[in-house]
Amino acid sequence: MENASSVLEFRLSGxxxxxxxxxxxxxxxxxxYYLTLLCNITVIFAIASDKxxxxxxxxxxxxxxxxALYGTAGFxxxxxxxxxxxxxxxxYAGCMIQIFVIYSSALCDFSTLTIMAYDRxxxxxxxxxxxxxxxxxxxxxxxxxxxxxxxCCMALVVFLTSRLxxxxxxxxxxxxxxxAVAKLACYSTTVNxxxxxxxxxxxxxxxxxxxxxxxxxxxxxxxxxxxRYRFMQTCVPHLFTLFNFTVALLxxxxxxxxGSISIPQSLRNFFALDFLFIPPILNPLIYGLQLNxxxxxxxxxxxxx
Numbered sequence: 273m274e275n276a277s278s279v280l281e282f283r284l285s286g287x288x289x290x291x292x293x294x295x296x297x298x299x300x301x302x303x304x305y306y307l308t309l310l311c312n313i314t315v316i317f318a319i320a321s322d323k324x325x326x327x328x329x330x331x332x333x334x335x336x337x338x339x340a341l342y343g344t345a346g347f348x349x350x351x352x353x354x355x356x357x358x359x360x361x362x363x364y365a366g367c368m369i370q371i372f373v374i375y376s377s378a379l380c381d382f383s384t385l386t387i388m389a390y391d392r393x394x395x396x397x398x399x400x401x402x403x404x405x406x407x408x409x410x411x412x413x414x415x416x417x418x419x420x421x422x423x424c425c426m427a428l429v430v431f432l433t434s435r436l437x438x439x440x441x442x443x444x445x446x447x448x449x450x451x452a453v454a455k456l457a458c459y460s461t462t463v464n465x466x467x468x469x470x471x472x473x474x475x476x477x478x479x480x481x482x483x484x485x486x487x488x489x490x491x492x493x494x495x496x497x498x499x500r501y502r503f504m505q506t507c508v509p510h511l512f513t514l515f516n517f518t519v520a521l522l523x524x525x526x527x528x529x530x531g532s533i534s535i536p537q538s539l540r541n542f543f544a545l546d547f548l549f550i551p552p553i554l555n556p557l558i559y560g561l562q563l564n565x566x567x568x569x570x571x572x573x574x575x576x577x
Contacts, residue, residue: 282445305348373447385514425474429450437457438458442456504533
């Protein structure tokens with residue numbers, strides 16, 4: 273029997289059935305990662321270089337893109353290395369770090385999208401109070417909340433996971449994930465399950481706040497043509513981003529907890545990777561199409577020639 277002290281590394285078995293196509297997958301993944309970096313860095317630079325975009329909505333968008341760079345750094349380099357490696361292993365410490373980075377990034381995304389929903393609510397439903405309420409200090413507090421709350425939650429989750437006595441070292445995914453490690457535990461994981469469920473409930477509360485904000489927003493926008501225009505310009509991209517990220521994250525959570533080994537490995541990999549592949553590149557593309565950001569990106573590209 274193995275225990276936590278003797279498990280020095282984990283085997284990642286998610287790539288076992290893709291060895292024949294690994295070079296194609298490597299080329300495609302490397303290109304996708306490059307495009308993800310390019311899109312997010314372009315939006316960050318476009319917002320940072322234009323003082324006219326130094327408004328709460330764009331600052332929160334910039335935070336969303338910075339978080340995408342942080343989260344993808346926890347997955348893509350290791351995944352690309354594994355595609356070219358004969359052995360797909362990760363050290364115990366590396367596994368804990370990957371869990372922390374990937375899932376704190378996911379929670380930070382959800383917090384940022386919640387703050388963006390509140391920002392749109394104040395801007396459209398209470399426009400006269402917007403500048404007095406969304407001050408620089410408020411924006412700073414919101415950004416700190418977006419990062420500190422996920423960091424604290426995941427630090428606790430990783431700490432509890434690291435205390436588990438393990439009776440195995442094989443993880444049936446492409447990357448480390450807390451529930452996959454917990455399944456290897458020799459004894460009860462009740463405490464880990466309770467903490468995990470609590471974190472899910474907390475972030476479900478975020479979703480309730482978002483829904484409440486948009487119910488008020490839709491009610492307000494029906495009475496004003498200008499409000500409807502602002503809703504279409506700023507809220508529809510946010511809703512699309514939120515829907516895409518939520519569905520992708522739910523795929524991962526429900527598959528990790530309730531997924532069956534009878535599901536084909538390729539489909540299991542898709543469920544596991546959806547929230548790591550799609551939202552980080554889709555978010556900057558959606559918001560980059562907004563008029564103000566698009567103009568600034570065109571200006572940057574024209575001056576760089």
